[in-house]
Amino acid sequence: MMLALGALLAGAAFADAGPAQRKAEPNTLVPAGVMRYAPGVFPDRIVASPSEDAATGFAVAWRTGGAVDAPWLEIVEAGDSPDMGLPRHVRSTTRALTTENGAAHHHRADVDGLQPDTLYAWRVQGEGTWSPWRQLRTAAAADAPLTLLYFGDTQNKNASLVTRVALEALRHAPDARLALYAGDLVSGGDGEDDNEWGEWFDAAGPLPSLLMVAPAAGNHEHFEEFEDTPQERRVLGAPWSLAFALPGNGAPGAEATTYWFDFQGARVVVLDGTSALDLGTAQAQARWLDGVLADNPRPWTLALIHQPMFSPRQDRDNVLLREYLLPVLERRRVDVVLQGHDHVYGRRGGLVEGRATPQYVVSVAGAKQYRLSDEARNTMAPVAEDTQLFQVLRIDGDTLRYEARTATGRLYDTFELRAEGNDRRLVEIEAGRIGQRDCPREATLKGRTDRCWE
Structure with missing residues (x-):
């Protein structure tokens, strides 16, 4: 009975907070004075984009703290075993950017020479750290769905x-x-x-x-x-x-x-x-x-x-x-x-x-x-x-x-x-x-x- 009464009261309180009492939401969820997105030793903001021919290459951008310079990307053909073999290493280039969240280094690695329609596992390096392995399939032939x-x-x-x-x-x-x-x-x-x-x-x-x-x-x-x-x-x-x-x-x-x-x-x-x-x-x-x-x-x-x-x-x-x-x-x-x-x-x-x-x-x-x-x-x-x-x-x-x-x-x-x-x-x-x-x-x-x- 008490649980039912509590649920009823909670529902009534929620119903009272109707449109007339709503306030516009701020643009971000980050409270003033909080540094939510400070760069650090771990790589973040990792994103792959297609090369001119997406069947044979792609490029990756990521971010770390300012102590990391020209880190590596590792890539290997994905396999069913955790032992996927010796990965290829691709060196990145680095550029600096300072924002309200501090000094960051942004990195870019271009991966070429890949096989079409092939699933690759890859990860990127931070300061003594690595991202999790990710998997990405290269583009297939022009007649593939x-x-x-x-x-x-x-x-x-x-x-x-x-x-x-x-x-x-x-x-x-x-x-x-x-x-x-x-x-x-x-x-x-x-x-x-x-x-x-x-x-x-x-x-x-x-x-x-x-x-x-x-x-x-x-x-x-x-x-x-x-x-x-x-x-x-x-x-x-x-x-x-x-x-x-x-x-x-x-x-x-x-x-x-x-x-x-x-x-x-x-x-x-x-x-x-x-x-x-x-x-x-x-x-x-x-x-x-x-x-x-x-x-x-x-x-x-x-x-x-x-x-x-x-x-x-x-x-x-x-x-x-x-x-x-x-x-x-x-x-x-x-x-x-x-x-x-x-x-x-x-x-x-x-x-x-x-x-x-x-x-x-x-x-x-x-x-x-x-x-x-x-x-x-x-x-x-x-x-x-x-x-x-x-x-x-x-x-x-x-x-x-x-x-x-x-x-x-x-x-x-x-x-x-x-x-x-x-x-x-x-x-x-x-x-x-x-x-x-x-x-x-x-x-x-x-x-x-x-x-x-x-």
């Missing part, structure tokens, strides 16, 4: 609210080999930048241990130098080039944030919308993109960029992207353009009537939620507000299947592109989709009416 994940902006409240999206994505796609992030991984500029990066890695959870990660840079990976002066300009933040070990085959003027790689049947091209819009590289990126796609031997093409070609948020219009990059995406018949930035969901086709590709998609994985413009509601379908999402893409022979799912795994959007010679046929799949989601709130907890949640 491929499953990959795509996430829109994570940005805010990563550890608190993005974690569940990453875990749900793995539940629905345990066979995924690649994860694409469409920029604004963190928010930055709040004095907690390194805490935010620490929480991004917490939110990613097991993803970097199981598959390769390829991110696009967003505007929040840049910062404003000389803010509020005539010399104000965008500058790429120092953490970006240290957090990921990317291929380094990008466009002139945007080498750190643009790149391409082949992964089985797909060529993936990563663009930098911020550099194109604010740093004058739109034309250079367009020429580079055209060259990368001109001799593309892969049957499928994906483009990843932060800012959308067609913005679904009110009062945003990325004119330079449509002037320079959009014509190349259309002419080279890119299959799907994966985008973020606008913190809603929307999908539309390209400019040529009757042509199935490109399909332009905007999505959001994180907690910040904006509102749709009237134009988006008229030109995109489906659309959504107030919804955290992840996407699963499956390429199998002449079919690319796309699924957008909510943070609870419910199906929101799905279609197939079916190759018919050099053309594509779009097949909309309505079965199993939930209905359109719109923002039910007039304002956020902070009183903003231009957003749904923050």
Whole structure:
């Protein structure tokens, strides 16, 4: 009886803490004055990214304390015995970065000469320590089935609210080999930048241990130098080039944030919308993109960029992207353009009537939620507000299947592109989709009416 009464009272107390008493959640879970993510003797923030040819190589980035210089990566073909044989040693390069969490060394090791479709065990070194062994399979042949994940902006409240999206994505796609992030991984500029990066890695959870990660840079990976002066300009933040070990085959003027790689049947091209819009590289990126796609031997093409070609948020219009990059995406018949930035969901086709590709998609994985413009509601379908999402893409022979799912795994959007010679046929799949989601709130907890949640 007492237990039942206690449960009843606890339930009543929980019910009393209703919406009227809710407060906006801070951007990180780290209390003021707490050093949660100090670098140390153990390697952390370990993430593998594809080389230009993901069948024969990948690169790894990781972090340690400042006493570690040029540590080793060990790699060996994975086996069923704990004795997997003598590993190969790969020496890393090291760069320093000091943040609110102290002095750190960030390391990069490039692993080449690997066999396609082969499971490798690997680990990285700290200060007299090693990480646990991780296992990663190299890309297979171009005709092998491929499953990959795509996430829109994570940005805010990563550890608190993005974690569940990453875990749900793995539940629905345990066979995924690649994860694409469409920029604004963190928010930055709040004095907690390194805490935010620490929480991004917490939110990613097991993803970097199981598959390769390829991110696009967003505007929040840049910062404003000389803010509020005539010399104000965008500058790429120092953490970006240290957090990921990317291929380094990008466009002139945007080498750190643009790149391409082949992964089985797909060529993936990563663009930098911020550099194109604010740093004058739109034309250079367009020429580079055209060259990368001109001799593309892969049957499928994906483009990843932060800012959308067609913005679904009110009062945003990325004119330079449509002037320079959009014509190349259309002419080279890119299959799907994966985008973020606008913190809603929307999908539309390209400019040529009757042509199935490109399909332009905007999505959001994180907690910040904006509102749709009237134009988006008229030109995109489906659309959504107030919804955290992840996407699963499956390429199998002449079919690319796309699924957008909510943070609870419910199906929101799905279609197939079916190759018919050099053309594509779009097949909309309505079965199993939930209905359109719109923002039910007039304002956020902070009183903003231009957003749904923050």
